[in-house]
Amino acid sequence: MTNNASDWSQPKTSTALLTDQYELTMLSAALGDGSAHRRCSFEVFARRLPAGRRYGVVAGVGRLLDALPRFRFGEPELAVVSEFLDERTVDWLRDYRFSGDIDGYREGELYFPGSPILSVRGTFAECVLLETLTLSILNHDSAIASAAARMVSAAAGRRMIEMGSRRAHEESAVACSRAAYLAGFTATSNLEAVRRYGVPGAGTSAHAFTLLHNTVAGPDEAAAFRGQIAALGLGTTLLVDTYDITEGVKTAIAVAGPELGGVRIDSGDLGVWARQVRAQLDDLGATKTKIVVSGDLDEYAIAALRAEPVDTYGVGTALVTGSGAPTAGMVYKLVEVEGIPVAKRSSHKESRGGTKRVLRFARPTGTAVEEVAFPADAPAPESGGLIAHDLLVPMVRGGEVVAGLPTLDEGRDLLAQRLVSLPWEGLKLSHGDPAIPTRFVG
Amino acid sequence: MTNNASDWSQPKTSTALLTDQYELTMLSAALGDGSAHRRCSFEVFARRLPAGRRYGVVAGVGRLLDALPRFRFGEPELAVVSEFLDERTVDWLRDYRFSGDIDGYREGELYFPGSPILSVRGTFAECVLLETLTLSILNHDSAIASAAARMVSAAAGRRMIEMGSRRAHEESAVACSRAAYLAGFTATSNLEAVRRYGVPGAGTSAHAFTLLHNTVAGPDEAAAFRGQIAALGLGTTLLVDTYDITEGVKTAIAVAGPELGGVRIDSGDLGVWARQVRAQLDDLGATKTKIVVSGDLDEYAIAALRAEPVDTYGVGTALVTGSGAPTAGMVYKLVEVEGIPVAKRSSHKESRGGTKRVLRFARPTGTAVEEVAFPADAPAPESGGLIAHDLLVPMVRGGEVVAGLPTLDEGRDLLAQRLVSLPWEGLKLSHGDPAIPTRFVG
Numbered sequence: 001m002t003n004n005a006s007d008w009s010q011p012k013t014s015t016a017l018l019t020d021q022y023e024l025t026m027l028s029a030a031l032g033d034g035s036a037h038r039r040c041s042f043e044v045f046a047r048r049l050p051a052g053r054r055y056g057v058v059a060g061v062g063r064l065l066d067a068l069p070r071f072r073f074g075e076p077e078l079a080v081v082s083e084f085l086d087e088r089t090v091d092w093l094r095d096y097r098f099s100g101d102i103d104g105y106r107e108g109e110l111y112f113p114g115s116p117i118l119s120v121r122g123t124f125a126e127c128v129l130l131e132t133l134t135l136s137i138l139n140h141d142s143a144i145a146s147a148a149a150r151m152v153s154a155a156a157g158r159r160m161i162e163m164g165s166r167r168a169h170e171e172s173a174v175a176c177s178r179a180a181y182l183a184g185f186t187a188t189s190n191l192e193a194v195r196r197y198g199v200p201g202a203g204t205s206a207h208a209f210t211l212l213h214n215t216v217a218g219p220d221e222a223a224a225f226r227g228q229i230a231a232l233g234l235g236t237t238l239l240v241d242t243y244d245i246t247e248g249v250k251t252a253i254a255v256a257g258p259e260l261g262g263v264r265i266d267s268g269d270l271g272v273w274a275r276q277v278r279a280q281l282d283d284l285g286a287t288k289t290k291i292v293v294s295g296d297l298d299e300y301a302i303a304a305l306r307a308e309p310v311d312t313y314g315v316g317t318a319l320v321t322g323s324g325a326p327t328a329g330m331v332y333k334l335v336e337v338e339g340i341p342v343a344k345r346s347s348h349k350e351s352r353g354g355t356k357r358v359l360r361f362a363r364p365t366g367t368a369v370e371e372v373a374f375p376a377d378a379p380a381p382e383s384g385g386l387i388a389h390d391l392l393v394p395m396v397r398g399g400e401v402v403a404g405l406p407t408l409d410e411g412r413d414l415l416a417q418r419l420v421s422l423p424w425e426g427l428k429l430s431h432g433d434p435a436i437p438t439r440f441v442g
Numbered sequence: 443m444t445n446n447a448s449d450w451s452q453p454k455t456s457t458a459l460l461t462d463q464y465e466l467t468m469l470s471a472a473l474g475d476g477s478a479h480r481r482c483s484f485e486v487f488a489r490r491l492p493a494g495r496r497y498g499v500v501a502g503v504g505r506l507l508d509a510l511p512r513f514r515f516g517e518p519e520l521a522v523v524s525e526f527l528d529e530r531t532v533d534w535l536r537d538y539r540f541s542g543d544i545d546g547y548r549e550g551e552l553y554f555p556g557s558p559i560l561s562v563r564g565t566f567a568e569c570v571l572l573e574t575l576t577l578s579i580l581n582h583d584s585a586i587a588s589a590a591a592r593m594v595s596a597a598a599g600r601r602m603i604e605m606g607s608r609r610a611h612e613e614s615a616v617a618c619s620r621a622a623y624l625a626g627f628t629a630t631s632n633l634e635a636v637r638r639y640g641v642p643g644a645g646t647s648a649h650a651f652t653l654l655h656n657t658v659a660g661p662d663e664a665a666a667f668r669g670q671i672a673a674l675g676l677g678t679t680l681l682v683d684t685y686d687i688t689e690g691v692k693t694a695i696a697v698a699g700p701e702l703g704g705v706r707i708d709s710g711d712l713g714v715w716a717r718q719v720r721a722q723l724d725d726l727g728a729t730k731t732k733i734v735v736s737g738d739l740d741e742y743a744i745a746a747l748r749a750e751p752v753d754t755y756g757v758g759t760a761l762v763t764g765s766g767a768p769t770a771g772m773v774y775k776l777v778e779v780e781g782i783p784v785a786k787r788s789s790h791k792e793s794r795g796g797t798k799r800v801l802r803f804a805r806p807t808g809t810a811v812e813e814v815a816f817p818a819d820a821p822a823p824e825s826g827g828l829i830a831h832d833l834l835v836p837m838v839r840g841g842e843v844v845a846g847l848p849t850l851d852e853g854r855d856l857l858a859q860r861l862v863s864l865p866w867e868g869l870k871l872s873h874g875d876p877a878i879p880t881r882f883v884g
Contacts, residue, residue, distance in 0.1 A: 018612040020605065020631035022645030025674055029647070033669030035654050042650075067612075080637045086673070124654050131648075132631075135608035136615055163462065166577035167769040170460040170509075172611035173578055189462040189574075195522045203464030205471070206573075208484075208776040211784040212477050212566050219784075227475030231528070232467055242786045317769060326768045327609040327759060334650040342653040342661075344684045 015067045016077045016093075020132045024081055027125055028089040036125040041336035041355040044104075044118035044138060046111065050146075050325030052431025055422065057149045057415060058117050059179045060141030061107040062408060065401045067133060072097060098126050102396035108182055108411030109391060110418045111142075112371055112434045116356050117330070119376075119392055124337075131332040139330050140172065141179045143322040147299070148183030149415060150323070151315060153427050154303040159312040161202045163189040163294065164320035176320045182411050185315075197408055204232060207266075210242040219243060225255040237262035237292055240277075249277055253284045262290035262311070270295065271308045278309035298323050299429055352440055360436075361386040368421045374441040381441055457509045458519045458535075462574045466523055469567055470531040478567040483778035483797040486560035486580060488553065492588075492767030494873025497864065499591045499857060500559050501621045502583030503549040504850060507843045509575060514539060540568050544838035550624055550853030551833060552860045553584075554813055554876045558798050559772070561818075561834055566779075573774040581772050582614065583621045585764040589741070590625030591857065592765070593757060595869050596745040601754040603644045605631040605736065606762035618762045624853050627757075639850055646674060649708075652684040661685060667697040679704035679734055682719070691719050695726040704732035704753070712737065713750045720751035740765050741871055794882055802878075803828040810863045816883040823883055 030036035049056050073081070073093040082090045100122020111117050118134065120127050152160060162180040165173035177193030187202035188194065194201040205228055213224040225238050234256055240248030240263045252263055263281070265273045270293045281289050293305065294314030302313055334342060341353030355376040361369045363386060371391070372381050380388070394402050406414065419427065426435025472478035491498050515523070515535040524532045542564020553559050560576065562569050594602060604622040607615035619635030629644035630636065636643040647670055655666040667680050676698055682690030682705045694705055705723070707715045712735045723731045735747065736756030744755055776784060783795030797818040803811045805828060813833070814823050822830070836844050848856065861869065868877025 015612070017634040017637055018607070018615065019633050020607055020645055021633055021636075021643045022631065022648055024633075025646050025670075025678075026648060026651045029651065029670045029673035030654065032673040033665070035669065038654060040654065076637075080633060083636075084643065124650075128648075128650055131650075132608050132615075133612060136610060136612035139609055140611040140614070165460070165462055166574050166774075167581055167771070168578060169582040169611060169614035169617055170457070170575060170578035171613035172582070173460065173574075175611055189464065191461050191463055191466075191522060192459040194463075194525075195459055195518075201463045201526065203462055204467050205464055206468060206570075207786045208566075208570055208573075209468045209471065211776045211786060212472065212480060212482065212779055214779050214782055214784045216782065223475070227477065228467075228471045231471035231474040236467075244787070317771070321768045326763045329609070329759070332608075334653045337654055337656050340656055340658065342656045344649045344653060345686070 013070065014072055014074055014077055015070045015133055016073045017080060018133050018136065019129065021084070023129050023131055024085060024089070026128055027092070028085050030124055031089055031092060037123045038338050040122065040124045040127050040334055042120040042127050042131075042332055043116040043335050043356065044120075044134060044330050044332050045114055045116045046328055046330045048113045048329070049434060053146065053325070054426045054428065054432050054435040055146070056111045056142060056328060057145040057183060058105045058109045058111050058138070058142055059107055059145035059182050060137040060175070061104055061395070062405075062411070063141065063175065063178070064134060064137045065395060065405065067137065068098060068130070068396065068401065071130065071133065092125070096126070096129070097399055098122065098130065098396070099399035100126055100396070101394070101398070103392040104395045105391050106393055106406050106411060106414060107408070108406070108413070108415035108418065110422070112436060112438045114352070114373065114438045114440065115371060116358060116373060116392070119355060121355070135330055135332050139328045141175055142328040142330065143325055144176045144179035144319065145183045146328065147323040147325065148180040148185060148319055149419065150299040150429060151302055151319065152184035153419065154299045154306070154429060155313055156306060158310060159187075160185040161187045161189065161292075161312060161314045162319055163203070163314045164316035165190045167317045168320035173320065178408065180319055182408060183415060184412065204228065204237045205239050207239060207242045210239065221248060221251050222255050225252055229256055234259045235261035237264050237290070239264045239266065241265050241267050245273055245277065246280065249280050250284075253281070253286050253289075258285040258287070258289070260286055260289045262292050264292040264294060264314070266295045270301075270310075271305050274305065274308040274310050303429055358391045359388040360391055361388055362421060363387070366421050367423055368436050370436050371438040372441055373438065378442050455512065456514055456516055456519050457512045457575055458515045459522060460575050460578065461571065463526070465571050465573055466527060466531070468570055469534070470527050472566055473531055473534060479565045480780050482564065482566045482569050482776055484562040484569050484573075484774055485558040485777050485798065486562075486576060486772050486774050487556055487558045488770055488772045490555045490771070491876060495588065495767070496868045496870065496874050496877040497588070498553045498584060498770060499587040499625060500547045500551045500553050500580070500584055501549055501587035501624050502579040502617070503546055503837070504847075504853070505583065505617065505620070506576060506579045507837060507847065509579065510540060510572070510838065510843065513572065513575065534567070538568070538571070539841055540564065540572065540838070541841035542568055542838070543836070543840070545834040546837045547833050548835055548848050548853060548856060549850070550848070550855070550857035550860065552864070554878060554880045556794070556815065556880045556882065557813060558800060558815060558834070561797060563797070577772055577774050581770045583617055584770040584772065585768055586618045586621035586761065587625045588770065589765040589767065590622040590627060590761055591861065592741040592871060593744055593761065594626035595861065596741045596748070596871060597755055598748060600752060601629075602627040603629045603631065603734075603754060603756045604761055605645070605756045606758035607632045609759045610762035615762065620850065622761055624850060625857060626854065646670065646679045647681050649681060649684045652681065663690060664693050664697050667694055671698055676701045677703035679706050679732070681706045681708065683707050683709050687715055687719065688722065691722050692726075695723070695728050695731075700727040700729070700731070702728055702731045704734050706734040706736060706756070708737045712743075712752070713747050716747065716750040716752050745871055800833045801830040802833055803830055804863060805829070808863050809865055810878050812878050813880040814883055815880065820884050
């Protein structure tokens with residue numbers, strides 16, 4: 001197994017109907033009036049970050065580039081769209097493949113309000129069809145990675161297990177595991193993410209296994225622990241809070257001895273219990289037994305446990321729901337037609353016309369200062385002694401995904417570097433402004 | 443196309459890895475110590491509703507029953523789990539199919555805190571494996587349907603188009619469309635939901651199409667409208683807010699004449715604009731032209747527009763994010779082992795042991811009064827002159843999905859009936875208690 005985004009064993013089904021109907025009716029109208037073949041440029045950006053967030057994390061690019069070649073209309077897809085489309089449009093779709101160019105921010109890159117994280121160029125017809133699929137993937141994965149990165153910061157180096165699958169759509173869950181790993185989580189409970197993306201797997205036992213060892217004579221926690229250790233070895237983590245935590249820990253060490261790998265606490269005041277259980281374990285000689293805590297943790301709860309003897313955090317609901325921001329709110333906007341910048345003027349929904357390039361400027365120490373977007377055909381702004389990072393990298397050329405794009409592990413490393421580059425306020429959990437400003441030139 | 447949940451053309455891939463690793467390690471331990479074959483009963487319930495909500499809507503049952511027969515381990519799935527499982531467990535999984543019984547609340551049924559909406563019975567081994575998949579589907583779809591139902595109530599009979607796909611994971615989006623339709627939405631923008639579930643499709647045009655008709659001479663909204671009408675006919679809906687709404691409406695009627703199907707407003711103060719545009723349309727003789735509004739609508743914004751001349755609401759982000767509650771928070775708990783009720787005693791996470799049945803009592807007028815859960819082997823509580831509805835209906839027997847379960851359309855009808863049965867406070871949008879209490883007996 002590898003972490004290469006394109007290496008997964010799900011059947012390569014068509015992605016063409018993961019699309020809003022209006023993209024196809026627009027196509028029909030554009031083919032009819034001759035505007036379909038105009039050269040266009042679309043950009044993806046977020047108008048704002050979720051309230052109080054200081055940065056966003058780009059995620060999903062690998063999944064998008066995997067879905068793109070499968071955006072083809074076979075006969076089953078054509079049968080659906082021919083219900084509302086004219087024959088000319090259906091014929092055009094039969095031969096459709098995207099043949100344009102895409103540049104984008106790499107996975108794991110930071111973004112800020114207005115950052116054009118994806119630039120899609122080609123004819124109107126070929127670009128307009130990709131709107132929904134592109135946004136679905138980037139909005140979902142970026143929302144999860146952006147929340148996950150804050151949790152990883154709050155955990156300050158401790159192990160993080162993503163265990164939120166049960167609180168998310170079953171396929172969204174797989175993408176959540178991937179995004180969490182990108183953001184620095186250590187492992188996932190989700191086996192499909194293990195298969196598809198090579199994310200390390202984790203998990204040992206639930207309350208059900210302890211409750212299963214219940215007879216007419218009553219509960220038998222020791223029997224459950226013996227069964228688990230026999231199957232999974234002394235390195236396993238025993239769940240000690242089914243009945244009484246102090247009794248559970250005592251039973252765990254009585255059964256396993258002081259070499260037990262870990263205990264998990266999933267309820268109660270986790271800080272209080274972590275301290276108490278750590279003392280109890282140490283008293284019992286189990287000084288190396290790890291403490292795993294789980295149960296409604298979010299970035300704030302994780303941060304609040306920083307002074308406690310917690311070794312591993314298990315995070316579920318807050319991760320897969322983006323900790324209050326389940327979608328990144330990115331939009332896919334037409335910015336240029338045949339070289340002419342275009343922009344709508346609806347109130348509060350302005351977009352900035354023209355294809356753009358973006359540089360992020362950093363001090364020689366590495367600290368980011370600002371992001372500057374400027375017309376792609378204009379000279380780059382002066383750096384003024386700062387170091388410039390070109391953020392939009394070629395991803396698709398002539399419809400083909402370019403070779404050598406970052407793997408998931410490389411994206412994970414990139415994000416870790418980028419977080420270090422933020423001004424120190426940028427990593428604060430409290431509400432604030434974007435960590436660096438974005439300036440639009442020209 | 444039909445609305446039958448099992449009629450969709452996606453390849454029938456294995457769902458077995460949409461699972462948390464710990465279910466498989468528990469299986470291994472239980473096979474090892476002989477507890478795997480104990481007769482068990484698991485129940486799915488929500489400990490609480492999202493803050494202030496008065497009811498929840500059960501959704502996803504059809505999807506779950508479609509996924510269940512595909513919960514099989516083929517060689518690709520076995521290769522993944524053999525990385526961490528012993529050979530005996532892998533061999534057991536090779537032959538796995540669920541052979542137990544499932545009863546559940548029907549899709550479209552209401553639920554309240556504690557309602558055991560699904561009862562899964564069989565050996566520990568066969569039931570424990572289904573936890574994650576079951577919860578993923580029910581938690582996601584019920585969260586969306588529960589939010590959608592409130593929006594439909596707020597819309598008071600007006601047309602509702604679900605258009606949130608771009609704000610959700612691409613597969614979650616399809617399930618969101620399905621859940622919204624279950625809850626009473628009229629149509630969806632999502633073409634895969636049209637294909638898979640027979641939800642009516644909708645959609646005409648975005649700002650990009652208007653902006654596309656931009657030349658060196660400047661914008662040409664009239665050309666865009668002409669192109670759209672030529673392709674889609676006079677019944678189409680023109681998007682009039684790309685530049686100036688009043689000008690847009692004027693141009694729309696100039697191009698289309700008073701028989702134009704509709705205009706859409708996607709920005710600005712929707713109530714003010716709806717009134718102004720209605721007056722303008724009427725002045726222009728376009729008295730039957732409908733007004734569609736969209737743009738960050740949630741149930742409260744929809745309700746606030748009740749007095750305005752809006753014909754159709756388009757709802758996106760708030761729908762697919764469950765309007766602040768993106769997951770239903772249901773759990774899957776072991777409640778009985780070999781006839782013995784079991785329950786954990788962790789603080790604040792108590793569960794109620796024993797397999798249950800549930801009756802909902804209603805007055806002869808149809809108004810629901812309370813839900814009563816009681817031991818499945820005990821006699822039903824006295825009705826006291828009320829009408830009793832048995833809520834847990836047989837869904838799977840001996841591993842086979844029973845015939846004749848409600849279709850998506852039947853679930854939609856059921857929910858519409860059930861909402862009428864709530865005490866009137868139950869339909870209020872404001873925060874409050876569950877509409878009816880749930881009582882646990884015995």
